[in-house]
Amino acid sequence: MGDLREGARVGVWAVGGVVGLAVVYLVGVFAFGGAGWITAPFRGEVEERERTVASGAFRLTAYEEFFDLCASVQNAEGTILALQQEREAATATRRSQIDQSITALRASRIESVNDYNAKAAQEHRAPFLDSGLPYRLDSAAEKTSCAA
Structure with a gap:
């Protein structure tokens, strides 16, 4: 009878140990999973910043993109002016x-102005707007001034 009690006691301790390890494991999973869930927004922001703003390729591309958009607005304006001059001596057709x-061309110009303004307003792109370029372009202006 004593051996039976001793065996039951060992069995209870073994089952208790397995249950205790399972509880410790679950607490660890929830604790570390919960910490990961809480810090996910911060970690995501840091990863995004490292991938974009801290990236030299992104910075160069954003910088050049503003010049390209401003140049496309100026190109449309120049072509419109040339066509208006040609129109004076043209046939009806x-x-x-x-x-x-x-x-x-006016529609294309307005699209480029809106694209430029939208990108200039983006928080992660705005720092790469050259100081010689305007912060915003005016779609109603007839002539746009961009730095060269």
């Missing part, structure tokens, strides 16, 4: 074609 081209 050619004037109709020129008017359609000017309308398309």
Whole structure:
């Protein structure tokens, strides 16, 4: 009878030890998983910043992108001016074609201005806007000034 009690006691301790290890494991999983869940936004922000703002390639691309967008606005303006000058001496058929081209160029220019302004307003891109470039472009202006 004593051996039976001793065996039961050992069995209870063994089962208790396994249950205790399972509880410690679950507490560890929830504790570290919970910490990971709580710090996820911060870790995500740091990873995003490292991938974009701290990246030399991103910085160079963002810097050049503002110049490219501003240049596309100026190119559209120059082409519109050239077409308006040509329109004065053009035939009626050619004037109709020129008017359609000017309308398309104005729409393209407005799209480039809006793209430039949207990117200039983005917090992670704004620091790479050259000091010689305007912070915002005016879609109603007839002439845009960009640094060269």
